[in-house]
Amino acid sequence: MSDFYSKLRSIFPPDRLYEDAARVTPYVSDGLTVFREEPKAVVMPISNEEVADTLKLCHEFEIPFVARGSGTSLSGGSLPIRDGIVISLNRLNQILDLDPDNRTARVQPGVINSEISAAAADHGLYFAPDPSSQTVCTIGGNLAFNSGGAHCLKYGMTSNHILGLTVALPDGTVAELGNDSLENAGPDCVGLFVGSEGLLGIALEIQVRLMPVPESFQTILASYDSLEAAGDAVAAVVASGILPGAMEIMDRLAIEAAEAAVSAGYPEDAEACLIVELDGETAAVDADFQALSTTMEQTGAKEVRVAQSTEERLLIWKGRKSAFSAVGRLSPDYIVQDGVVPRSKLGQALKDISRFSSEAGLRVANVFHAGDGNLHPLILFDATEADGLEKAEALAGRILRLCLELGGSITGEHGVGVEKLEYMPDMFSPTDLDAFNRIRRAIDPKEISNRGKMLPSKEAPALSSQGPHPLEKAGVISRM
Amino acid sequence: MISQISKDKLGPKYASMKEPIEACVHCGFCLPTCPTYSTMGDEMNSPRGRIFLMKETLEGKIDPSEIDPFIDNCLGCLACVTSCPSGVEYGELISPYRSWSEEQRKRGTLEKLQRFALLKTIPCPDRFRAASKIASVFKPVAPYLPKSFGAMIELAPSQLPEKQEFDPIYPANGTRRGRVALLIGCAQQALAPKINQAAINVLTRNGIEVVVPESQGCCGSLAMHIGASKEAQAAAKKNFEAFPDDVDAIISTAAGCGSGMKEYGTLFAGADEEIADQAKAYSAKVQDVCAYLDAVGFAPPENSEAPPIKVAYHDACHLAHAQKIRSAPRKLLQSVPGIELLEPAEWEICCGSAGSYNIEHPDTAKELGKRKVKNLMATNPDVIATGNIGCLTQIEFHSKDSEKPVPVVHTVELLDGWSPGR
Ligand SMILES: Cc1cc2nc3c(=O)[nH]c(=O)nc-3n(C[C@H](O)[C@H](O)[C@H](O)COP(=O)(O)OP(=O)(O)OC[C@H]3O[C@@H](n4cnc5c(N)ncnc54)[C@H](O)[C@@H]3O)c2cc1C
Ligand code: SF4
Ligand code: SF4
Numbered sequence: 084m085s086d087f088y089s090k091l092r093s094i095f096p097p098d099r100l101y102e103d104a105a106r107v108t109p110y111v112s113d114g115l116t117v118f119r120e121e122p123k124a125v126v127m128p129i130s131n132e133e134v135a136d137t138l139k140l141c142h143e144f145e146i147p148f149v150a151r152g153s154g155t156s157l158s159g160g161s162l163p164i165r166d167g168i169v170i171s172l173n174r175l176n177q178i179l180d181l182d183p184d185n186r187t188a189r190v191q192p193g194v195i196n197s198e199i200s201a202a203a204a205d206h207g208l209y210f211a212p213d214p215s216s217q218t219v220c221t222i223g224g225n226l227a228f229n230s231g232g233a234h235c236l237k238y239g240m241t242s243n244h245i246l247g248l249t250v251a252l253p254d255g256t257v258a259e260l261g262n263d264s265l266e267n268a269g270p271d272c273v274g275l276f277v278g279s280e281g282l283l284g285i286a287l288e289i290q291v292r293l294m295p296v297p298e299s300f301q302t303i304l305a306s307y308d309s310l311e312a313a314g315d316a317v318a319a320v321v322a323s324g325i326l327p328g329a330m331e332i333m334d335r336l337a338i339e340a341a342e343a344a345v346s347a348g349y350p351e352d353a354e355a356c357l358i359v360e361l362d363g364e365t366a367a368v369d370a371d372f373q374a375l376s377t378t379m380e381q382t383g384a385k386e387v388r389v390a391q392s393t394e395e396r397l398l399i400w401k402g403r404k405s406a407f408s409a410v411g412r413l414s415p416d417y418i419v420q421d422g423v424v425p426r427s428k429l430g431q432a433l434k435d436i437s438r439f440s441s442e443a444g445l446r447v448a449n450v451f452h453a454g455d456g457n458l459h460p461l462i463l464f465d466a467t468e469a470d471g472l473e474k475a476e477a478l479a480g481r482i483l484r485l486c487l488e489l490g491g492s493i494t495g496e497h498g499v500g501v502e503k504l505e506y507m508p509d510m511f512s513p514t515d516l517d518a519f520n521r522i523r524r525a526i527d528p529k530e531i532s533n534r535g536k537m538l539p540s541k542e543a544p545a546l547s548s549q550g551p552h553p554l555e556k557a558g559v560i561s562r563m
Numbered sequence: 564m565i566s567q568i569s570k571d572k573l574g575p576k577y578a579s580m581k582e583p584i585e586a587c588v589h590c591g592f593c594l595p596t597c598p599t600y601s602t603m604g605d606e607m608n609s610p611r612g613r614i615f616l617m618k619e620t621l622e623g624k625i626d627p628s629e630i631d632p633f634i635d636n637c638l639g640c641l642a643c644v645t646s647c648p649s650g651v652e653y654g655e656l657i658s659p660y661r662s663w664s665e666e667q668r669k670r671g672t673l674e675k676l677q678r679f680a681l682l683k684t685i686p687c688p689d690r691f692r693a694a695s696k697i698a699s700v701f702k703p704v705a706p707y708l709p710k711s712f713g714a715m716i717e718l719a720p721s722q723l724p725e726k727q728e729f730d731p732i733y734p735a736n737g738t739r740r741g742r743v744a745l746l747i748g749c750a751q752q753a754l755a756p757k758i759n760q761a762a763i764n765v766l767t768r769n770g771i772e773v774v775v776p777e778s779q780g781c782c783g784s785l786a787m788h789i790g791a792s793k794e795a796q797a798a799a800k801k802n803f804e805a806f807p808d809d810v811d812a813i814i815s816t817a818a819g820c821g822s823g824m825k826e827y828g829t830l831f832a833g834a835d836e837e838i839a840d841q842a843k844a845y846s847a848k849v850q851d852v853c854a855y856l857d858a859v860g861f862a863p864p865e866n867s868e869a870p871p872i873k874v875a876y877h878d879a880c881h882l883a884h885a886q887k888i889r890s891a892p893r894k895l896l897q898s899v900p901g902i903e904l905l906e907p908a909e910w911e912i913c914c915g916s917a918g919s920y921n922i923e924h925p926d927t928a929k930e931l932g933k934r935k936v937k938n939l940m941a942t943n944p945d946v947i948a949t950g951n952i953g954c955l956t957q958i959e960f961h962s963k964d965s966e967k968p969v970p971v972v973h974t975v976e977l978l979d980g981w982s983p984g985r
Contacts, residue, residue: 105629106605108614108619116564116589127605150844152607155591173604193604195595265924344648411588411649466565 087144089123091168094136094513099174110169113156115418117472118501122149128173131257131287136284137170143413147534150285152193157419158500160280162226162510164534170285172223173390178202179288186293187246192223192286199291208293210534211238213494215404223286229278231496233329233403235360238294242277247290250276250283253527257287275522281500281533283526297362301372302396305384310334310437310449313355314429316382320359321426323378325371328362330454335414337406337450337461344409347402350386350424354469357384357453358399358561371480373476373537390517405459406450413448414463416471421497422486426456436460443478457495458486479549484509499537507539564589568621576833577663584618584657586649587611593651595641596911598931599913609632610643610653617660627664634664636927638920639788640913641884650658654885661790663931698796716984727756733763741859742768743850744810745934746802746824751952760951761979762816762852769861771812779805782815784823787830788917796835799827803841812850816975817881818951822885824849851882851976853950857891863899871901874977875944877935877958878910879951880917892950892974899977909934916957930963941963945983947971 092100101107102124111119123146128134133319141148147167154161163169170300176193183206190563196217201207213232214220224230226248231240249262261273278285307313313332320330333341333356338349350356361375362366384394390396403408410417424432433449436458440447448461460482464475483493483506493506507516519538524530564587570578589617591611594600599608606612607630616630643653729747749761763787766773776934783798806813827842834842841924850858873894884889896902915921915931936958939947946969949955949963959971 101605104625104628105616105633106607108625109606109609111615112589114588114590119700153591155592171605176604216591221596315749343650405592405648407646408588408590408592409650411586411590411651415585415588417588 088124090140091126091137092123093129094133094140099129100203101125101127101498110151110154110163110171112213113151113154113161115157115159115500115502117139117416117418118162118465119158120163121168122166124168124419125169127174129173131175131251133173134170134172134285134287135255135257136254137168137252138251138253141168141370141531142254142529143530145529147531148535149536150192150223150227150281151215152224152227153195154220155216155220155429156224156500157421157497158502160498160500160533160536161224162501162536164216167531167534172221172285181293183207183208186295187290188205188293189288189290190222191288192221194222196220196222196225199293203293206293207296209296210244210274210291211235211294212241212244215407217404222289222291226275226277226286227279228498231452231457233331233358233360233400233452234362234494236330236452237326237328244292245273245277246291246292248273248276249288250285250286252284253529253532256445261290261440274319280500282523282537284532288373292512294371297364297429298366299365299368299397300328300390300393301361301368301375301501302390302399303357303359303379304349304388304390305357305359305373305379305382306350306356306386307355307382307384308353310355310433310485311430312383313357314433314453316357316379317382317429318427319378319382320375321454325361325375327359327371327375327454329358329360331358332356332449332454333358333403334449335412336446336448336463340409340448341402341406341450342411343412344405345398345402347398349399349402353385355496358403360396383504402442403450407459410448410450410461410463414446414465416466417461417463418475418479418498418502419460420458420460420482421494422458422460422483422491423493423495424456424458424486424489424491426454427455428489428491429453430486432444432458433471434491436482439478439481439485443474443481445475445478447478452495456491458482469487480506483554501536504537506535507537515533564618566618566622573621573663574738574887577659579829579832580617580621580656580659580663583652584614584621586651587614587647588613588649589615590649592644592648593653595793596642596646598638598640598913598915599927600641601912602930603918605635608847613637614651614653614656616973617656620664627667631668633705634661636924638880638913638915638917638927639969640880642880642911642915645887645911654826658787658790658829659789659832662792665790665792667905668974677977692707693941697708715758716822722752724756725754727760729759729763729775731777731784733767735770735772736768737770739772741811742772742774742809743812743814743855744776744806745775746779746782746813746815746817746820747775748815748820751817751820754952754956755800755973757787758816758973758975761976761981762814763862763974764979765856765861766852767977769856769859770804771859772773774804774807774809775808782820782824783830784820785828786821787823788925792830795823795830799824799830799842799845800838803838803845808846810848812855813845814850814852814855814861816852816973817953818879818882818886819953821849821851825886844930851888851891853885853895853978854886854888857894858976860918861895861898863978869901869980869982871903872945873903873905873943875905875907875939875942875947876974877907877914877939877954878950879949879954880913882950883910888950892948895977895978896948896974902977903935905944907938907942914954914957916951916953921957928934928957929961933959936961936965938976940969944969946977946981947975948974950974 172193173189180189446463593610783795786794831842914935915928921928
């Protein structure tokens with residue numbers, strides 16, 4: 084083992100290899116801080132070769148590793164692995180090439196999502212996937228989780244915008260997946276890699292699709308007396324045949340938090356508000372806007388406001404995108420859930436969640452991608468109470484199972500990570516899981532790449548929803 | 564984020580550190596505008612990382628000496644407060660933390676000497692003047708001195724303007740609309756007395772009487788910034804005595820001093836009640852000159868022949884982040900006929916001056932200074948305006964190598980009718 088570290092030291096100078104407590108400690112968790120684990124070391128590569136050499140070494144010595152972008156994962160995806168190392172990709176952060184004619188860009192994995200759009204703006208182009216964390220999270224993290232955002236309703240998730248990849252496989256081999264053009268031949272290897280939560284290796288270079296910035300926008304903010312009414316309004320808009328760029332709902336708690344954070348002028352006395360944004364060519368947006376206004380009038384909204392300027396529009400979005408973090412103002416501890424339900428069942432799901440919430444005696448704030456049926460209940464709890472976290476996790480489990488019962492999914496965009504591992508068998512049959520594992524082992528026979536995440540494997544044998552997490556029992560992770 | 568910090572163990576002076584730590588949800592929204600994270604790219608040099616490290620240290624899991632380098636790297640610019648949706652008051656953590664860790668710390672002789680030199684010279688205009696003269700003699704050998712000493716000397720101005728004394732009181736022109744006391748500051752008063760003069764001109768012309776308390780001294784912000792809370796408290800107390808009670812506001816023309824004085828509440832936390840109350844009352848009166856002018860109403864100077872000028876406005880961290888003042892200076896500038904306001908990219912990111920940071924961490928400060936100048940110059944201005952003497956000198960210093968350096972002035976000078984060549 085010491086051989087491993089001495090060889091690692093020959094790849095990285097001391098200022099890019101952290102082994103001491105002060106430099107390793109800040110990496111013990113991602114955005115889900117209830118799970119923490121100290122890695123043995125953190126490395127900060129500055130070249131593809133350094134990444135590949137590190138993986139070769141990990142493969143040789145069977146040392147597990149996790150790739151880390153900005154550590155904003157909400158599911159423990161970038162949580163370190165016991166006795167493993169963290170490979171931090173923040174200094175591989177260059178936009179290598181931007182081709183406005185072909186509307187593509189080639190970027191390193193540590194590039195921040197919104198920086199791609201900023202660089203493309205001069206050419207009237209942008210990178211469409213817009214997770215709320217877009218000013219912070221990296222493209223590497225986005226592709227590992229196939230992240231979504233408000234505007235993915237119309238433009239699709241990250242996977243729709245990745246054309247080709249250079250990846251380091253878990254044994255250090257560097258492979259090219261897909262190609263740089265907009266059309267691909269052969270099996271969709273890019274599709275397999277995107278969304279694999281870092282289990283199949285590390286993306287080193289990413290060819291992304293760029294889109295023309297929409298010519299015009301109309302953003303509507305409607306307030307409702309109940310969360311269900313807002314949910315029904317979404318169904319009404321969908322039924323009218325209009326395809327908005329985004330449709331987002333915030334409930335009273337989320338509105339309160341977001342307003343405190345950015346003062347966007349959200350309705351204060353509403354139980355819920357719905358943001359609908361139309362984007363595209365001016366003529367089409369104008370026509371849709373007429374139709375949308377008529378539809379909205381019939382949804383029983385208390386108040387409908389239309390953003391009058393770009394600043395106002397951006398402020399509405401800033402508040403929405405800050406909402407998760409802003410909920411920290413209401414409760415320092417919460418867990419963000421990420422279930423999906425069919426859009427037609429939104430109203431029912433919200434009603435049930437509210438019932439579960441009062442039965443559990445825990446507040447739940449809702450802020451979500453309504454157009455996709457992608458719920459984000461934020462479960463507020465008091466971590467100073469002995470069973471605070473357990474109660475919250477039990478409620479989370481109830482909500483996720485509800486999503487499955489309604490025909491949905493346990494994750495829309497935040498990934499399975501460690502947090503939702505135990506629900507995988509509820510969603511997939513043993514044969515499905517076995518198939519996933521066979522693919523994984525074909526690529527990573529030693530299971531060193533992000534071991535213990537997404538797929539229940541040898542590290543997480545017994546799965547139960549109550550009490551300590553199975554990974555805790557197995558000693559893979561710990562809570563502090 | 565829950566913590567196991569024991570308020571009892573920390574005592575009343577430091578107990579408040581628990582709140583910002585617990586308000587942090589570890590979302591990372593503060594990373595992109597943190598100057599150290601954006602230059603170094605590692606978590607221990609990010610706000611989120613520092614908060615976590617301070618938590619672990621205060622819980623007794625890590626020795627304070629281990630995290631010192633990363634705490635020292637922090638510029639205290641508070642960009643992280645502006646970008647935090649969860650309302651984490653990082654300033655209320657880092658200042659007390661620094662003074663707490665200073666109590667536990669063993670510094671090397673050279674470092675001690677440097678801190679001593681800083682604490683003794685900058686806060687005193689006369690000593691600052693004397694030290695600058697000595698420093699200018701050493702300029703040629705600066706490259707051979709220990710890095711930060713070299714920086715201290717390199718940055719010292721080679722020539723200072725003539726010393727200027729102020730009258731104890733400047734009556735308002737026309738009907739008196741208000742009465743304020745002016746903090747003249749120390750480094751600023753030595754480097755650019757014209758700034759205070761401009762402030763007096765603008766205020767009196769706008770019907771405000773200005774008192775300049777004679778026995779005033781340094782506000783203590785610099786000492787507070789580097790965790791020397793005893794020195795800071797002594798300085799503050801001196802000013803509590805020096806400043807009169809019968810004024811509407813205590814005006815600061817240096818954002819660093821203004822924000823520091825607004826933090827007196829934290830500085831005197833746990834102190835005896837009388838002095839703590841005095842500190843709070845004093846803090847409550849402190850106002851930045853632009854915010855005050857905007858609030859009471861400002862009429863621009865009447866120099867109609869002045870040619871139109873393009874002004875790039877630089878948000879001083881201690882104004883924009885620490886005091887949340889961004890619109891007042893812009894509004895005032897735009898009300899001056901002929902001024903066109905330009906907005907540089909990356910307004911949130913510190914210029915690297917940050918109190919004495921450019922002396923203690925010359926490399927990071929230099930990188931940030933160059934980056935700031937590049938962003939400012941990209942707007943193609945005739946003049947750069949800002950509300951803080953530290954930023955002013957830092958930007959001036961790093962724009963020396965620009966193709967076409969432009970003057971850097973305090974906002975209030977433009978409000979006083981500054982024009983090129985005047
Ligand atoms: C306030 C807040 C709001 C959020 N809003 C949204 C939202 O609207 N939509 C959404 O989808 N998500 C959202 N998220 C979750 C999170 O931001 C995304 O999952 C994001 O894509 C993670 O990016 P990251 O750079 O932080 O990755 P990390 O957290 O560092 O890593 C995430 C995963 O990606 C893997 N990984 C990272 N880089 C690579 C690479 N180069 N190759 C292979 N694997 C890699 C890691 O191993 C890990 O499994 C939000 C999070 C927060 C804190
Ligand atoms: S933005 Fe605020 S809550 Fe989020 S990590 Fe930074 S300090 Fe903590
Ligand atoms: S004060 Fe400035 S340098 Fe320090 S953590 Fe906050 S943003 Fe970074």
